[in-house]
Amino acid sequence: MPDDEEPHSIRIHLDRFLAERGMTLTELSSQVGITVVNLSVLKNGRAKAVRFSTLSRICEVLRCQPGDLITYEPTKPGP
Template sequence: MSISVHLDELLAARGMTLSQLANEVGITVVNLSVLKNGRAKAIRFSTLSRLCEVLECQPGDLLRHQPSRETPRRRTR
């Protein structure tokens, strides 16, 4: 997957556990774990917004795009 999730780094920097974050965001630990481990196929903007509020971060602090070497770049005009 070309999107990586940096939830572990943000949790460590804030001294929070996954359970604490799940409670504050209002999602299950299981769903948050799926996101943390890079197995999520999608994330709702409302969930992303709530994560950013609780972690006091921007979406770019949480998610990063890493282009695949296999996929050629398309040129746009």
């Protein structure tokens, strides 16, 4: 992990919704209006932020709530 990248405990569940909807990342990208690269960064947990307008559009397209897509999973402390 690069030095400037802070670890976080937020998980994005785009894969699950895409699979349930039979939709590709490219299709979602087209319908949401952001690049596949930016969606991929979000999907893979590498995003540092997400605009509410983007989150709103993703929820609209996937017919879900923000809490369905994003969860907090605390990291376990080391030994």
